[in-house]
Every structure is written in C-alpha cells, then in structure tokens.
Amino acid sequence: MAALSLLRAAALGSGIGALCGLASAVFLASLEWATALRSAHTHIVFALPMAGLGIGLVYGRFGRTIAPGTNLILETVHEPTRPPIALRMAPMVLVGTVLTHLFGGSAGREGTAVQMGASLADNVARSFRLRGRLRTELVVAGMAGGFGSVFGTPIAGLIFGLEVIVIGRLNYAAILPAAFAALVGDMVTHATGIAHVQYPTLSKLALTPLLLAQWVLFGLIMAAVVVLFIRLTAAMKAMLTRFIPALPLRMATGGLLVVLMWQWVQTDDYLGLGVPTLLRAFSDPDLASNAFALKLIFTAVTLSAGFLGGEVTPLFFIGATLGNVFGRWLGLPLDLAAGVGMAAAFATASNTPLALSIMAVELLGSGALPHVAVVTVVAFIASGNHSIFRAQRLAQPKHGHHLFDAPVSLETLAPPENDKHA
Numbered sequence: 001m002a003a004l005s006l007l008r009a010a011a012l013g014s015g016i017g018a019l020c021g022l023a024s025a026v027f028l029a030s031l032e033w034a035t036a037l038r039s040a041h042t043h044i045v046f047a048l049p050m051a052g053l054g055i056g057l058v059y060g061r062f063g064r065t066i067a068p069g070t071n072l073i074l075e076t077v078h079e080p081t082r083p084p085i086a087l088r089m090a091p092m093v094l095v096g097t098v099l100t101h102l103f104g105g106s107a108g109r110e111g112t113a114v115q116m117g118a119s120l121a122d123n124v125a126r127s128f129r130l131r132g133r134l135r136t137e138l139v140v141a142g143m144a145g146g147f148g149s150v151f152g153t154p155i156a157g158l159i160f161g162l163e164v165i166v167i168g169r170l171n172y173a174a175i176l177p178a179a180f181a182a183l184v185g186d187m188v189t190h191a192t193g194i195a196h197v198q199y200p201t202l203s204k205l206a207l208t209p210l211l212l213a214q215w216v217l218f219g220l221i222m223a224a225v226v227v228l229f230i231r232l233t234a235a236m237k238a239m240l241t242r243f244i245p246a247l248p249l250r251m252a253t254g255g256l257l258v259v260l261m262w263q264w265v266q267t268d269d270y271l272g273l274g275v276p277t278l279l280r281a282f283s284d285p286d287l288a289s290n291a292f293a294l295k296l297i298f299t300a301v302t303l304s305a306g307f308l309g310g311e312v313t314p315l316f317f318i319g320a321t322l323g324n325v326f327g328r329w330l331g332l333p334l335d336l337a338a339g340v341g342m343a344a345a346f347a348t349a350s351n352t353p354l355a356l357s358i359m360a361v362e363l364l365g366s367g368a369l370p371h372v373a374v375v376t377v378v379a380f381i382a383s384g385n386h387s388i389f390r391a392q393r394l395a396q397p398k399h400g401h402h403l404f405d406a407p408v409s410l411e412t413l414a415p416p417e418n419d420k421h422a
Contacts, residue, residue: 031109058096089115161182394413
C-alpha cells in the first residue's frame, strides 16, 4: 500500500508538473511577445487606462470568485473543504497578466504562474475525486510546479510551495508530489524551447566579521523598504476601493496614474517586468540611485488598482537596484550586492527565506552563499508580520519560542500598520 501511495503521488505530481510546464511556456512566450511589442510601439502605454477598464469589466463579471488570487490558493490549502478553485482562473489570470504587461503595467509573473498551477492541480484533484489532505497536497504541488517552471528554478519552486503556506513550518506532507511537479514542470518548460532570464554568476567572497555586520545592516534596510512596499500597496488599494468602488473604473484610474508617472520620469525602465534595468544593477555604477523607489511606486500603483501579475520580478528589481546603491555606498562588489538584494526582497515580502536563498544559488551560483542567507534571514525577522500574502498563517512568532495551539492567520493579528516588530 505504501508503495502504491508513493507511485500515485509521483504520477499525479508529474502530471501536474507537465500541465504547469506547458502553462508556463505559453505564459512566458506570451509575455515575451507583449514586452517586445510594447518596446517597439511605446505609444501603446497610453491605452493602459482603457486596458484596465476592459480587464476590470471581465473580472467584475466572471472573476469575482477568483479575485483573491494567491490568497485564495492559500486559503484552499488551509481549509480543504472549500469549493474547488475555478478552472477559469488559469486562462483569465494568464490573459489579464499579458494585457497588463502589453500596455505597460508594472507587475511580475509569479502570481500568475502559481495561480495557474494551483487551479490546474485542484481540477486534477477534482477529476480523481481526491479530497482533504490529498487535495491540498496536489494544490501545493501546483504552486511548486508553477513557481519552479516560470523561473527555471525547480528546487526553489519545491521549497516555496512547502514554505509559503505556514510561516515557520514546512509542509512535508506534500513534498513528494511537489518535488515531481517542480522538476517535471521545469523540464517541460525547457523542452518547449523557452529561455529564462540569464543572470550573472557571482564570484565567491569570503565572509568576514565586517562584511557580516554590513549584511545585517542591509537586511534591516531591506526589511524597511519591503514593509514600505507592502503598506503602500495596501493603503493605496484601500483608498482606491473606498473612493472608486467599481473595479473597472478603479483599474482605469490606476492605469491613468501609471501613464502620468511614465510621462513624468521620461523612461520606460519602470514599465512591465523591468528586466533590462534589473540586470544593469549587477554591473552599472551609474544606475540611478532612486531606481528602486520609482519601481516600488509604479508597482504599488499597478497592483493596488487591480492589475494582474505578481510581485516577484518587481521585488527582484527593487532589491537588486537597492543592492546596487548599498554596494556603491560600502564599496562591495556590485554583482554580489545586487544578487543578494534581489533574493532578499521577495524572501522578505513572502516570508520564504529558505526558498529564496536556494533560488539565489540556482540563478546566480554558489557564490551567493552564505551572504544571501544572512540578509534574507535578518530581513525576514525584522519585517514582523508583514506579507504580500495575508492568507499566510503563522506557526509561531518570529520573535519568541512558543508555538501557537494552531497556526494563526495573519489577518487575525495586528494589521501591518500596528506591527510593533516592523
């Protein structure tokens, strides 16, 4: 019986991984097309408000049940008796994200990949009439497969799926299907000929007491910047929702704000993913010192208005460009400071320091260690109960040793603005 259970978990995980890999391939190819078209015809950005209006109308009509996005996925894992995740989440979030990028919205892609993977996985579970623990294991596998395949980082995808559900606890129950989903998903995406972003390989640098102290300082700075991003996005979303309750008008307004900011800064650097500027952070000593702040604002406006996508690549941008500034300030190698900052920013925002430390190694090489681990852990602890995923649960306080009787939802804790640990 044990062998059959293992084979079933591996087979289901592999099948989900194949679906995730294909979905990520279609998504990445579509993003590449959208980015190339926008770059060749930048005047298309002026249509972002109209795109927001259209996306908002469709989501207002057909997307109400899937609107919570990744938070819906997390709630489904926490409460496996919830209704199945609608299969339409996958195509709707894919098209919505591609349109967001086509017209210049500042967003990422991890949210889309995770939501596509989880919705496909949950519908596989429904097809096989799997419920309870088995259902949630497959949903976690879908998250791992989506994350790992869209970035080309299968081990980070696996750990992300296990780590993101409950802060302070790894979900080992789902490790087998999640491992197969992440590995197979990555293989399938690569088999389609999709090329991921190539980051520089970091040279090794020995950790010294002085460098350790500098990394601790960087971790504290990173926590402050990420907390600012989370709070600003939440505050803007609350304000826009209060004054513009209708989603289509809210998205159109957000699109107009992005267009106005784009015209103000007179550069395309902060539109879409922003990968070219992100890569410049690894080597350019003349990169604008306020690049991280401008990307932060562009992304907060885009996401708070309701546009689709995710936070990973914008946070990579914010972290890498902030690392560039920090490296210049203290005379550290720019590539190392940018690489560490890139991983630490999303690790802090999502409370996944292990996954992002591993991701840094998969993307940047072993030279990222031990530096990235120091900064991600410091920033993770210093950020308190903040998260871009408010449906996450906490197994134990970051500052303390006692365990809760059961994992506590971040929603039930003090709101971010009252978090004394920040």
